[in-house]
Amino acid sequence: MTVRLGAIGAGWWATSNHFPIFAAREDVELVGVCGKGPGLAQARETFGFGFATEDADELLAADIDAVVISTPHDLHHRFAAAALDRGLHVLCEKPMTLNAAHAWDLAERAERAGTIFLVPYGxxxxxxxxxxxxxxxxxxxxxxxxxxxxxxxxxxxxxxxxxxxxxxxxxxxxxxxxxxxxxxxxxxxxxxxxxxxxxxxxxxxxxxxxxxxxxxxxxxxxxxxxxxxxxxxxxxxxxxxxxxxxxxxxxxxxxxxxxxxxxxxxxxxxxxxxxxxxxxxxxxxxxxxxxxxxxxxECLLPPARFIDLITGSSTENxxxxxxxxxxxxxxxxxxxxxxxxxxxxxxx
Structure with a gap:
């Protein structure tokens, strides 16, 4: 199984930790990346994303199975909720949200979607x-x-x-x-x-x-x-x-x-x-x-485990x-x- 992956957020942590891990895997296809600023085009080229956009809705509407969210903290809930409502697997950076109501809302959405939700705590x-x-x-x-x-x-x-x-x-x-x-x-x-x-x-x-x-x-x-x-x-x-x-x-x-x-x-x-x-x-x-x-x-195993959970090669979240x-x-x-x-x- 190949996991078609999108990314929202292309800042220092995404580009230094997550993207190299995903790009090195044969069972991951990097479909698209969403971000802002001059580094977006460089991230697309460096890691081989199929397209780059500043519109998160465009990214989420693409033909993807999963999304990694590495935005500022206060944007996590918005993007994770939209991804879960589309039935996508979600790796969401920590802290998951800034308030409990949003956090438990995402937990409930993940249960309804029946998809993998992982926060990468190394x-x-x-x-x-x-x-x-x-x-x-x-x-x-x-x-x-x-x-x-x-x-x-x-x-x-x-x-x-x-x-x-x-x-x-x-x-x-x-x-x-x-x-x-x-x-x-x-x-x-x-x-x-x-x-x-x-x-x-x-x-x-x-x-x-x-x-x-x-x-x-x-x-x-x-x-x-x-x-x-x-x-x-x-x-x-x-x-x-x-x-x-x-x-x-x-x-x-x-x-x-x-x-x-x-x-x-x-x-x-x-x-x-x-x-x-x-x-x-x-x-x-x-x-x-x-x-x-x-x-x-270090946070090498959580992104890899996220893919393994999706493909069924691991069951431990x-x-x-x-x-x-x-x-x-x-x-x-x-x-x-x-x-x-x-x-x-x-x-x-």
């Missing part, structure tokens, strides 16, 4: 996180009672516009649009930009869903949040904290720590130090072997619409609580 596809999920699915820590979920990254250049290596990595043609990351009107900030990763990993691993959130954020020197902290009550009674910080030093490895305390034991996942460890109260210990540098973030929607509703509630002065906010 850590959800790592061998060591898959091993952690097997431990949890086996019930080795019992009922989850407390959760710690923390993320930190050297990303102040994205969210605060400091002249750090995060900005220096890109040329003028491939640099991300600051309005996507540093403008609150378009969903900028650390929560939407990074906690989306850690929370989506948490929800995929555990199956938990936030019930209420009390949150605070700060953004010294920036127009958006750089530091986030939330106390979360989950359905079923588990308590937890979700936090994030944008100001690791340049070149430091990303921190992503998830520690799960259950009725029968504790599971720790640490991507920076590449460690997954189980400690049961009956004395059993288990350490998952992890290859060096496996904890480093580790970041479907329900996982992504639970992340969206947590982040929306965190920001809403913070804006109201840290009041307790009901999620659903």
């Amino acid at each position: 850590w959800n596809y790592k061998p060591f996180t898959a091993a952690a999920k097997r431990i949890l699915d086996a019930g080795d820590i019992g009922e989850i009672q407390y959760v710690l979920c923390h993320m930190a990254s050297p990303t102040r250049g994205l969210f605060g516009s400091d002249p750090t290596h995060m900005l220096e990595r890109w040329s003028s043609q491939t640099a991300p649009d600051p309005s996507t990351w540093a403008d609150p009107a378009h969903g900028g900030g650390y929560a939407h930009g990074q906690i989306t990763h850690s929370s989506a990993l948490l929800f995929w691993l555990t199956g938990l869903r936030a019930a209420s959130v009390t949150g605070r954020v700060t953004g010294p020197g920036a127009a958006v949040d750089l530091f986030d902290a939330a106390v979360v009550q989950f359905d079923g009674g588990a308590l937890g904290t979700v936090s994030g910080a944008a100001t690791l030093a340049d070149g430091d490895k990303y921190q992503l720590d998830i520690r799960l305390f259950g009725s029968e034991g504790v599971l720790m996942i640490d991507v920076e130090r590449e460690r997954v460890s189980l400690s049961r109260y009956d004395g059993r210990r288990e350490e998952i072997p992890i290859a060096p540098d496996e904890g480093d973030y 580790n970041s479907d619409a329900h996982v992504a929607a639970r992340s969206v509703e947590l982040i929306e509630s965190l920001l809403r609580s913070a804006a109201a002065g840290g009041v307790d906010t009901t999620v659903h």
Whole structure:
């Protein structure tokens, strides 16, 4: 089977990550690309798209099976909804949407369409996180009672516009649009930009869903949040904290720590130090072997898995619409609580 693929969005992430993966596959035909700016024609030529357009409706009306959406955050719902209503498979960049109502709307549309919907969270596809999920699915820590979920990254250049290596990595043609990351009107900030990763990993691993959130954020020197902290009550009674910080030093490895305390034991996942460890109260210990540098973030497998799910060569979607929607509703509630002065906010 050959998957006829269209793309909406041809910016720095699409052209540096997604398009090379799809172009290298013999079972993908790149039919058309939609975008804006002088880089559109270059993207069409570089990756071999059949046509280029600035009209998303034209792209969606083409003879395609699937679409990859890599636009600014606030446009995701519009384009994903239109694609799902046409019965297309959708790979939609993170965060899936900026509010919970839109997120659950896409989940419902995907169910009605019966098509694949995948949000490319790279850590959800790592061998060591898959091993952690097997431990949890086996019930080795019992009922989850407390959760710690923390993320930190050297990303102040994205969210605060400091002249750090995060900005220096890109040329003028491939640099991300600051309005996507540093403008609150378009969903900028650390929560939407990074906690989306850690929370989506948490929800995929555990199956938990936030019930209420009390949150605070700060953004010294920036127009958006750089530091986030939330106390979360989950359905079923588990308590937890979700936090994030944008100001690791340049070149430091990303921190992503998830520690799960259950009725029968504790599971720790640490991507920076590449460690997954189980400690049961009956004395059993288990350490998952992890290859060096496996904890480093990359997003090679999710786009490939998207095609494999369409062709039927895989059935494992580790970041479907329900996982992504639970992340969206947590982040929306965190920001809403913070804006109201840290009041307790009901999620659903």
